Every structure is written in C-alpha cells, then in structure tokens.
Amino acid sequence: MSKNNPGRFFEDYSVGQTIRHAVPRTVAEGERALYHALYPARHAIYSSDEFAISCGLDGSPMDDLLAFHTVFGKTVPDISLNAIANLGYAEGRWHRPVWPGDTLRSESTVIGLKQNSNGRSGVVWVRTRGLNQVDEVVLDYVRWVMVRKRDPDAPAPEAVVPDLAAVVDPADLVVPEDLNFRGYDLQLAGEPHIWGDYEIGEKIDHVDGITVEEAEHMLATRLWQNTAKVHFDATQRPDGRRLIYGGHVISLARTLSFNGLANAQMIVALNAGAHANPCFAGDTVRAWSEVLDKASTTAPGVGAIRLRLVATTGDSGAFALRDADGKYLPEVLLDLDIWALMPT
Numbered sequence: 001m002s003k004n005n006p007g008r009f010f011e012d013y014s015v016g017q018t019i020r021h022a023v024p025r026t027v028a029e030g031e032r033a034l035y036h037a038l039y040p041a042r043h044a045i046y047s048s049d050e051f052a053i054s055c056g057l058d059g060s061p062m063d064d065l066l067a068f069h070t071v072f073g074k075t076v077p078d079i080s081l082n083a084i085a086n087l088g089y090a091e092g093r094w095h096r097p098v099w100p101g102d103t104l105r106s107e108s109t110v111i112g113l114k115q116n117s118n119g120r121s122g123v124v125w126v127r128t129r130g131l132n133q134v135d136e137v138v139l140d141y142v143r144w145v146m147v148r149k150r151d152p153d154a155p156a157p158e159a160v161v162p163d164l165a166a167v168v169d170p171a172d173l174v175v176p177e178d179l180n181f182r183g184y185d186l187q188l189a190g191e192p193h194i195w196g197d198y199e200i201g202e203k204i205d206h207v208d209g210i211t212v213e214e215a216e217h218m219l220a221t222r223l224w225q226n227t228a229k230v231h232f233d234a235t236q237r238p239d240g241r242r243l244i245y246g247g248h249v250i251s252l253a254r255t256l257s258f259n260g261l262a263n264a265q266m267i268v269a270l271n272a273g274a275h276a277n278p279c280f281a282g283d284t285v286r287a288w289s290e291v292l293d294k295a296s297t298t299a300p301g302v303g304a305i306r307l308r309l310v311a312t313t314g315d316s317g318a319f320a321l322r323d324a325d326g327k328y329l330p331e332v333l334l335d336l337d338i339w340a341l342m343p344t
Contacts, residue, residue, distance in 0.1 A: 005077065005081075006081075006082075007077060007078075007081030007082045008078060008079070008081070008082065008147070009082055009147060009148055009149055009150035010113075010115065010121060010122040010124065010147045010148065010149045010150075011149055011150060011151065011154045011157075012150075013110050013113055013124050013147075014110060014113070014157070015110055015111065015112065015113055015157075015160050016109070016110065017109070017110045018107060018108070018109045018110075019075075019078045019079075019107065019108050019109075019110075020105075020107045021074040021075050021077070021078055021105065021106040021107060021108065022074070022077070023074070023225075024074075024103050024104065024105040025070055025074070025103065025104055025105075025225070026101065026102070026103040026104075027062055027066070027067075027070060027098060027100065027101075027102055027103075027104060028100050028101060029100050031062065031066060031070075031223070032046075032062060032063065032066065032100070034219075034223055035063055035065075035066045035223075035251075036063075038216055038219065038220050038223075038248075038251070039210075039251050039252060039254075039255040040255060041063055041065075041251070041254070041255050041258075042190070042255075042258055043063075043258065043262065043264075043265050043266075044188060044189045044190065044262075044265065045057070045060060045061070045265045045266060046060055046061065046062070046063045046064075046265075047060065048060055048188075051185070051188060051189070054183055054184075054185065055179060055180060055181060055183075055184065055265075056178040056179050056180035057097070057176065057178065057179065058099075059099070061097035061098055061099055061176075062097070062098040062099065062100065062102075064094055064266055064267040064268075065247070065250060065251050065254055065267065066098075067094070067098040067104070067130065067138060067139060068130075068139060068141075068247070068270075069220075069223075069224040069226075069247045069251070070098075070104050070130070070224060071104060071106045071128065071130030071138070071139060072106075072128070072224065072226070072247060073224035073225040073226045074104075074105065074106035074130075074225070075106050075108055075126070075128055076225075076226050076227050076228050077227050078108070079108060079124070079126055079128075079145060079147075080145050080147070080228050081227060081228060081229065082147055082148045082229075083145045083146060083147050083148075083228060083230075084121055084146040084147070084148060085145070085146045085275070086143065086145050086246055086275055087123065087143075087144045087145060087146055087274070087275075088143065088144055088272065088273060088274050089141055089142065089143050089270050089272060089273035090141070090142045090143075090164040090165065090166075090270075090271070090272055091127075091140075091141060091142045091164055091165055091168060091270075091271075092139065092140065092141030092142070092168070092269060092270025092271070093139065093140060093141070093168060093172065093173070093174060093268065093269050093270075094138070094139045094174065094266075094267065094268050094269070095136070095137045095138055095139060095140070095174050096132075096136060096137075096138050096174070096176065096177075097138075097176050098132070098138050102132045102133060102138075103132065103133040104130055104131070104132060104138065105130070105131055106128055106129065106130050106131070107128070107129055107131070108126040108127065108128040108129075109126060109127050110124060110125070110126055111125050111126065111127050111142070111160075111162045112124070112125030112144070112160045112161050112162040113125070113157050113158075113159065113160055114159040114160070114161055115149075115156035115157065115159070116146070119149070119152050119153075119156070120148065120149055120152045121146055121147060121148050121149055122146070122147060122149065122156075122157075123144050123145070123146055123147075124144065124145050124147050125142060125143075125144040125161075125162050126142070126143060126144075126145075127140065127141070127142050128140060128141055128142075128143065141270055142162070142164055166271070166272065167271040167272070167293075167306070167337070168269040168270075168271055168339060170293075170295035170296075170297075170304055170339070172269075173268050173269055173295075173297065173304055173339055174268060175268070175297050175298070175299045175302060175341065176266070179266075179299050179302055179341070180299065180300045180301060180302070181299070181300065181301035181302045181341075181342075181343035181344065182300045182301040184263075184301060184343040186263070186343075189262055189263055189265075190258070190262040190263075191260075191261075191262035191263055193260075193261075193262075193263060194263055194342065194343045194344060195263075195294065195303035195305060195342045195343060195344040196303075196344060198291050198294065198305060198342075199291060200291050200292065200293060200294060201290070201291065202290070202291045203288060203289070203290045203291075203319045204257075204260040204261065204288060204289045204290075204291075205260070205288050205316050205317040205319070206256045206257050206258075206259045206260050206261075206286070206287045206288055206289065206316060207259055207260075207286075207316065207317075208256055208259055208286070209256075209284045209285060209286045209316075210252050210255070210256065210284065210285050211282065211283070211284045211285075212244055212248070212252070212279060212280070212281050212282065212283050212284070212285060213281060214242070214281035216248075217231075217242075217244050217245060217248050217281060218231075218232075218242075220245060220247075220248045220251075221245045221248070224245075224247065226245055226247070228245070230242070230243040231243055231244070231245045241280050241281075242280075242281070243278055243279070243280070244278070244279040244280060244281065244283075246275040246279075246334070248279075249275070249279050249285060249311050249333050249334050250273075250311075250334060250336060252285045252287075252311065253285065253287040253309050253310070253311035253334055253336065254267075254309065256285070256286065256287035256311075257287055257289055257307075257309055260289065261289060261307070261340075263342050263343055264305060264307065264340035264341070264342050265340070265341055265342065265343075266340060266341045267338050267339070267340050268304070268339050268340065268341055269338060269339035270336070270337070270338055271306070271337040271338065271339065272335075272336075272337040273334070273335065273336045273337065274328070274334070274335045274336075275333070275334060276328035276332040276333060276334065276335055277328065277330055277331070277332060277333055278333075279311075279313075279333050283313050283333075284313060285311050285312070285313065285333065286311070286312055286313070286314070286315070286316035287309065287310060287311050287312070287316055288310050288312070288316040288317070288319055289307050289308060289309050289310070290307065290308040290310075290319070291305060291306070291307060292306040292307065292308055292337065293305075293306035294306065295339075296344075297341070299341075301343055301344055302341050302342075302343065302344065303341070303342050303343070303344040304339050304340070304341060304342070305339070305340055305341075305342050306337070306338070306339050307337075307338055307339075307340060308335065308336070308337055309334070309336040309337075309338060310332060310334065310335055310336070311332075311333040311334035311336075312329075312331050312332050312333060313331045313333065314329070314331035314332075320332070321335065
C-alpha cells in the first residue's frame with residue numbers, strides 16, 4: 001500500500017463533497033514581517049498598532065492577503081496539486097480580521113464539475129472557507145481550477161456549472177466591528193486622496209515596478225505552504241521554468257497600488273479574478289487600477305470602493321487589457337476585481 005499522496009485528479013471529485021484540509025497554522029508577527037519584506041506592503045492599518053487603534057480596532061490585524069494566502073495554501077494539496085491552471089475567483093468575502101496568534105484552517109466544498117472536450121482534464125469549482133481557532137469564518141471564496149484526469153478513459157461526470165454572482169453586493173460587505181475612519185490621519189496614511197476624490201471610470205497608473213526574483217517567489221510559496229508542483233519542480237514544464245505562484249502576483253499588484261490608492265486600506269471582497277498569463281522570474285511587474293463602483297457603508301467615515309487591479313509586464317500607463325477580439329493581451333498577468341474600505 002502506497003504511503004505517499006499523489007494528489008486528487010479530476011475523477012476523484014464529486015459535487016457536494018467537502019474536504020477538510022491539513023494542516024492548521026497559527027499565524028504570528030513573524031508572518032507579518034516576512035509578508036512586508038516580500039512585497040513590501042505598507043497600508044497603515046496593517047503596519048501600525050497605533051494607527052489601527054485610532055481607527056477603532058484593538059490593534060493591527062494581519063494583512064488581508066496574508067490571511068487569504070494562508071487559507072489558500074492549505075487547499076493546494078487537495079485541490080490543485082495536479083492542476084494545469086487556476087482559472088478564476090468569485091464571491092470572496094473577508095468576514096473578520098485575523099489577529100496575530102490566530103490559528104487558521106481551511107475546508108472546501110465541491111460545487112461544480114465539467115470535463116473538458118479533450119477528455120484529459122476538467123474544471124473543478126470549490127467554495128473554500130477559512131476558519132479560526134473558534135470556528136469563526138474569517139474569509140470565504142469560490143475558485144475554479146483545471147485539473148488533470150488520472151485516466152483519460154474514465155467516464156465524464158454530469159456537468160454542473162455553478163451560477164456565481166458577478167460582484168459581491170455592497171450590502172453584503174462585512175466591515176470590521178468598531179472600524180471608524182472619522183479620526184483618520186491622512187498624513188500618516190501616506191496620501192490625501194479619500195473616497196470622494198475618486199470617480200467611477202477613473203484609471204490610476206501606479207507607476208512603480210517590481211522585478212520578480214526566483215528566491216523571493218520560492219520563499220513566498222514555501223511560506224504559504226503552497227505545494228503545487230508547477231511552482232516548485234522545474235521538470236513540470238517543458239521549458240524547465242517554475243511558474244510564479246499567482247498569489248505572489250496578487251500581493252505585488254496590491255503593494256504597487258499603494259502609489260495612488262494608499263487609503264484603500266482593507267480588502268473586504270473578491271468579486272472576480274483571472275491569472276491571464278504566466279509570470280516567471282525576471283519579469284518586471286507593474287500595476288494600474290480602474291474605479292468600477294463606489295458604495296456607502298454604515299461604519300462612521302468608511303466608504304467602499306470597487307477596483308479593477310491589473311498587473312502587467314507592459315506599460316502600466318497605457319491601461320491596456322484586451323485586444324480587439326476581447327482576449328487578454330500577452331503582457332497582462334492579473335485582472336482582479338475587489339472591494340476595499342476607504343475613508344470618506
């Protein structure tokens with residue numbers, strides 16, 4: 001009897017199946033320091049206890065994407081170890097902050113299956129929940145993955161494609177309890193631009209670039225315990241190149257967005273997302289954003305802003321996304337649709 005884990009293949013999934021992922025992880029200040037060293041993140045609420053306390057919180061929580069990467073990483077051995085590609089995200093929400101000392105675990109439910117026409121792979125949709133040590137949901141999201149079949153001759157399951165919302169309704173956004181931006185210090189936050197200064201349709205060039213290093217990517221992939229073979233094993237691709245973990249690109253783009261969106265403090269929803277093209281070590285990542293929508297919240301001084309965040313290896317000031325046929329341009333790495341909280 002084999003003792004190793006080859007990972008799940010497409011025919012190992014069934015709609016309604018729930019998978020409890022190993023291994024729970026306690027996050028601490030060390031993770032914050034590594035996260036800020038890798039990217040480097042500098043939104044004020046996630047950088048300063050005193051700033052976070054001035055905004056009504058008990059202290060500085062862990063970065064929103066740090067929590068996402070931790071929860072996501074738990075799912076990889078069961079969901080995407082044999083993945084060909086991570087295709088998209090939807091209906092993601094952050095339900096409560098993650099604090100230093102919290103222990104996170106993940107569980108996923110299969111909500112859709114569809115075999116590809118080539119018969120050698122299929123798409124698996126899962127809804128993943130990240131839970132803390134008292135079983136409170138800290139975030140959840142849907143993602144879909146193209147997964148290899150173990151046996152191309154295995155019969156195709158009945159196709160079930162979930163009906164997913166195009167955007168999280170602003171009324172369903174969860175604002176952290178006691179968050180209050182009435183005493184918000186714009187100077188310490190880094191920019192004077194607040195919610196009312198942004199117009200729907202406005203595009204922002206984040207100007208700066210970050211060249212991806214192999215060592216940093218490998219550190220990040222290990223940090224989040226993401227064991228997908230294409231990120232670790234250079235023999236998995238004919239060109240001998242390791243694919244940069246998509247979450248690494250997400251965090252790079254979020255960090256770059258500070259220049260122009262320093263006051264978009266907390267991500268609270270992930271409406272949609274696509275890893276449009278692969279990223280490799282040596283690529284220089286730049287970013288731009290488009291304001292898609294704005295909404296009020298019931299929290300004092302807190303507004304919500306919906307942003308398209310695009311990572312590209314091209315000219316971020318060109319705001320280029322798709323070609324005349326509607327396909328992503330080859331330089332586009334990431335197209336992410338999020339809601340974030342900002343002072344009004």
